Amino acid sequence: MDNYNLDTNREERLGFPEVVYGATKSVDLLKSILGEYQSTGRNALATRVQVEKAESLRRHFPNAEYDVVSQSFVLRANKLEEMDARVGIVSAGSSDLHVVNEAYYTLNFLKIPAKRVNDVGVAGIHRLFDRLEDLKMLKVLIVVAGFEGALPSVMGGLLSQPIIAVPTSVGYGVAAEGIAALNAMLSSCANGITVMNIDNGYGAAIAAYRILMQIDT
Amino acid sequence: MDNYNLDTNREERLGFPEVVYGATKSVDLLKSILGEYQSTGRNALATRVQVEKAESLRRHFPNAEYDVVSQSFVLRANKLEEMDARVGIVSAGSSDLHVVNEAYYTLNFLKIPAKRVNDVGVAGIHRLFDRLEDLKMLKVLIVVAGFEGALPSVMGGLLSQPIIAVPTSVGYGVAAEGIAALNAMLSSCANGITVMNIDNGYGAAIAAYRILMQIDT
Amino acid sequence: MDNYNLDTNREERLGFPEVVYGATKSVDLLKSILGEYQSTGRNALATRVQVEKAESLRRHFPNAEYDVVSQSFVLRANKLEEMDARVGIVSAGSSDLHVVNEAYYTLNFLKIPAKRVNDVGVAGIHRLFDRLEDLKMLKVLIVVAGFEGALPSVMGGLLSQPIIAVPTSVGYGVAAEGIAALNAMLSSCANGITVMNIDNGYGAAIAAYRILMQIDT
């Protein structure tokens, strides 16, 4: 029995390579999988790698980078300029940063420059209006919010680009698991907002990449 | 056995009289209860009286008024000027009008002038900004929204008055029962927003009245 | 008090005009709103107009078209060729057609030609493989499914375009309200699939349009 079965031709088939979901894999399994990528000279990204596991992995892959906020583990990150950003990653609060960064590092892995605009939630909506002209320059917007999840709805009424909304598990009481924000985003009275699973910054980045591939062809 | 037991000293105790919840009462029971009020020369309000039941009741109480949108049945409505409004009732969409009107007719019954501002939801947020100066004049704001329920959060960041948020059962899919809007309002990142049960325009009006009683003493 | 408040500059702001949500509006309100559009020579679309209401409306707007499957009411539909299709609307079962058609008529209203591929669900997956080459020609894919909602996950592993998944309320037992399909789509192990609210064909069409606007600029 083999415990895993890499989808090695995904890049040929879909235009982007497989990324490793680290949360439920053991350190040993992660070493084997990342080692396979490294041995063929490719970049690799593992998401949701818990801190202790990342420390073990870095001893094995000394040149890797690790973003502790989003728990992203990267073999050979790219150097990209934010001023060329094609994707905006906008967050409602500073507690949403783990999702922002997961999207950011995934786009980096795909060689897409992105710009992060943090803490512009609706409790002080003037902070969003201050950044509106900047945001109009971008091709795709990833909008990240916990609590009541209102930010994508407000942005959807002000901006015409594709909006990929990502609810976060930030809050307490009825908000604590992210369901309140998720349902608010799905129910948005603003038109044409698409939604990802709770905390799924990685998926939002891939969704943005699928759009960019169509723009570029 | 008596089937009902009016709380006749509520006005002395709390400052506002009992209101009749009509949805699950038979026409006969409503006739008895409203008849008791009428026989003592008092106003009366029955909420959630379905259309067919209201028609029967109007044959019995020919001077009553009935608002079909909110299903409010009123014995002797008051004449109040909107220009003296102390409470604002703001709605996100024109489909929320049944709740707006339930609050409006309850305030009318309590002799409180109120102003309705409809269809200013966040999908076109400029409509709200157009009305902001008007809204600053009011003592209490009732904010009614279905779908994602974002309007109270945005208003809570812009206005300093007490905000009583009322989710509505307007929408479809995950929004259809009003739970998405309810949870969004409870989870609001805006500060100090209070929340009522879904579609509870009546309760919002009483909550506003409790505040006005304190302002007036 | 005005009961409604049209967002007349939405087209200037966002690139697409307002569409009327008909489910909870009265015939009279729909006549007023659609009349406003007609009087300025514009096309108009009302979604979720129940059959009886549509019949009343057609007496008033004799040139309107009505799609009974999706309950879409259109003032002046466009004539578009399917062979120029830019968006694919793929469904798992023939019971999902109400959502397929809501997306189709919305795209038509926005002058986007679309191609419908029906009844290719995973219980007989060869039906999908038969259409794969056709689907690769399109810029955006809207994928509609009820029951277990597996179709977008399978397509996400085979096709590289943006995929907008729409769960439907088709099924019984735990599937009946569409929550099973919605959660399956949000949880997809395929990468970068975005999701709409249950039965929201209209929103999926607008989301596709947002992408096409970026491709076209």
Added chain:
Amino acid sequence: MDNYNLDTNREERLGFPEVVYGATKSVDLLKSILGEYQSTGRNALATRVQVEKAESLRRHFPNAEYDVVSQSFVLRANKLEEMDARVGIVSAGSSDLHVVNEAYYTLNFLKIPAKRVNDVGVAGIHRLFDRLEDLKMLKVLIVVAGFEGALPSVMGGLLSQPIIAVPTSVGYGVAAEGIAALNAMLSSCANGITVMNIDNGYGAAIAAYRILMQIDT
């Protein structure tokens, strides 16, 4: 990228300053944010600061106060007399104290004297009747309860002031997350009770403050 974006003009806009939500922020982020407040000579309040994080912070801000029950971290608390209390904070059980104190320290931060009346839940309702005359003296009542959440309903039938009900996550089984108490409060047959999110003592205090601002103008 800036990780946070303080809403510095909130006091001018709304009449009360921003409060820091500490639960999901790192110690370093809290130090930066609180430091900004301190450097401009202002008071500051951080809510939901876990014990270990508070210990680190106190080494940095030696004059700060920390209430371990509610996890409130205060730079320069006010000295207020309870005998001038304008707000009553009433709790059903001694296990609800974390929420009582969060409301109390927030009101203190806003310079509002408040009175706490603990452990008067409906299992021994005579304890409430003993305090009824005292409670009639106050302008606003915050009522905190876990388990079945019945206390606000009983008080709503006995007292005429604004009542802000706060469910707590105290209990086990179906009560454990506070949803049972929340839904009971939202469904109250008593009139005009408003509700906050579970455990949201902070929000209740701000809601009371919004009312007091209207009373004082």
Added chain:
Amino acid sequence: MDNYNLDTNREERLGFPEVVYGATKSVDLLKSILGEYQSTGRNALATRVQVEKAESLRRHFPNAEYDVVSQSFVLRANKLEEMDARVGIVSAGSSDLHVVNEAYYTLNFLKIPAKRVNDVGVAGIHRLFDRLEDLKMLKVLIVVAGFEGALPSVMGGLLSQPIIAVPTSVGYGVAAEGIAALNAMLSSCANGITVMNIDNGYGAAIAAYRILMQIDT
């Protein structure tokens, strides 16, 4: 195949006979089952018999009685004096009467006299205190409430008898299906309250009967 299989020796085994659940049975099936009881000279009770079905049945069983409020269909009701009541059936509101009566007619079928005390809910709690001495005379209390379901908790702190709480599906929004009242009753801070399924007046009566059988032996 036989479509049904009466539990004819239940009375010998448990001390009370089988009762027919009418809601999902056809008129024809009810006629067969009730006919079997009648042919052996026994009383019979069918619960939840919808009005139209009851009308058909009464043509077949002309001496039967039917309580339209609780939809109870009785072959040969007993004549019992309320002054000998051993069970109290207490309700919070007049909308709970369908459950009160289902319990009442079931106890009647079991030859237990019961007393109904209606509309004494916590929004006007003095109405309960007026009846407290009467209630102390009874052996078992069935307490019926919808909305927030607080009445059993208050009574549990005031009265020492067995309390069987029955939530009702009365209310709207989060209360509408009775879950809010059910969870409040299960979570009661009052001690030793037992709970039935929503609207299960029949089951409450049997539970009371099980207790009375132990008292009587």
Added chain:
Amino acid sequence: MDNYNLDTNREERLGFPEVVYGATKSVDLLKSILGEYQSTGRNALATRVQVEKAESLRRHFPNAEYDVVSQSFVLRANKLEEMDARVGIVSAGSSDLHVVNEAYYTLNFLKIPAKRVNDVGVAGIHRLFDRLEDLKMLKVLIVVAGFEGALPSVMGGLLSQPIIAVPTSVGYGVAAEGIAALNAMLSSCANGITVMNIDNGYGAAIAAYRILMQIDT
């Protein structure tokens, strides 16, 4: 566009032909689909065909049979002897018959004789013990129950055959949608019970057929 896309080679692929799910299809669509089957001389089964739709269909297919309890519409039913039964379909109550019959007619369509044992639920468990020896003769057991769904758990501890449990939407309050029975069956402490969706008698029959095909090879 074709609205449907029959899976015509299912029988070759899986060993059993496609069955038509009738609940959400129009009469016209059902006529087309069933007509295709008829024109090739094959049997056909449509499940969940509502009564009014069945009446229209029978005018078109005069030799068809229709079971009103399970809403099964059959073109050319088979004649099978119950004494050769290989599958037992056991139900807890007579209200579960719609699911029993859906399984029965599906097995008939597949030419598998089945035996129905009705109304042997756990409230009178001796009724089950009376039939135990009969049940031991069968190859597969389909066990159908609503309310608390306990019957499959009890049978799983007494009988060694494959048990396919089917929860039904029979009951009220927390049982009304079948979720209580479903979760009880999934959680069974008896070993190796498999579970179908609520009311899915059709699926249970196919699952039994998959087992019989393995027994027969």
Added chain:
Amino acid sequence: MDNYNLDTNREERLGFPEVVYGATKSVDLLKSILGEYQSTGRNALATRVQVEKAESLRRHFPNAEYDVVSQSFVLRANKLEEMDARVGIVSAGSSDLHVVNEAYYTLNFLKIPAKRVNDVGVAGIHRLFDRLEDLKMLKVLIVVAGFEGALPSVMGGLLSQPIIAVPTSVGYGVAAEGIAALNAMLSSCANGITVMNIDNGYGAAIAAYRILMQIDT
């Protein structure tokens, strides 16, 4: 401010003294409360006292007893003979023992002898039949079960005494929080079963005591 407010006249009012809910109280608060009881020579019981807290408490109250399975902390337990048992506490599995013991120690505190019958769940129902004659001797039955919660339904069809069902949070998947067992018990097709909150062994004991008080008067 006093943090707690003992209900010292509960015994006079209801016939049983207050019991302390330990789970959310600090060791210091528990010491104060238990000290008050001890200083007046009374017995005391604290439920849900976590192990570490119990160890601190035992250093303070060296004669106390602690049952680690149910986390019950008792000042001066009673000596009672099981052969005089009036209450049976029956459990489905050996993992339910924490609830069994909570009920047992509460009854002991109330001086009621009780008999525990463990591990007789429906997966091996003959184990229950072996004990049936013993169980018929008891006045009240407390029935404790996790997983599918079927045991009270089976017992309710076999035994005529009052049955107090207690669901436990034992199991995994859909059973893990006890909701599956709770809903199964509430939905029982057996008649007159009453239900407690999940894991509420304490409440079940008080409910049994309320019945015994009526039997004894």
Added chain:
Amino acid sequence: MDNYNLDTNREERLGFPEVVYGATKSVDLLKSILGEYQSTGRNALATRVQVEKAESLRRHFPNAEYDVVSQSFVLRANKLEEMDARVGIVSAGSSDLHVVNEAYYTLNFLKIPAKRVNDVGVAGIHRLFDRLEDLKMLKVLIVVAGFEGALPSVMGGLLSQPIIAVPTSVGYGVAAEGIAALNAMLSSCANGITVMNIDNGYGAAIAAYRILMQIDT
């Protein structure tokens, strides 16, 4: 009182012996129970034995085997050849291995050879097609998947054997507890798929064994 009550004649009654559920049992209780098995020379299996408990147990039973992935503790495992496999255990992702192995070790305990096919989920569906011919050789298929749980639906359309679907608690957001996968499997549009509780690999193995016993008689 005995804390447990082994079902020692289960093998005679059902054809397979009792297995011990270890998650909620103490080490001491497990030692007693496993010791009873060992003392009579039988094999024994305890599932869900946490790592620390397993370490204690192995000191007591030095010849036992422990699979850390599935937490299965086995007294005397069998030696079986995979090439004789009668059951296939197929998983969607390498994170599902804990459930795969629980099924595998349970089948081993029952002396059934099984074959594991891992990581063939629908995001790269060609991996499944590569194994299709192998899978057609097996008598029963256990299909294990987390996230959206689509794999059993796809397999159900391609393979004719009995399919026992097991959802896993693998994923995050709406997938995290396994409910999304469970509901998708129950709602499958593929025919005749049966479903187990979340993570219930043990139950799936027993269900497969019940089928094999029928094939073998």
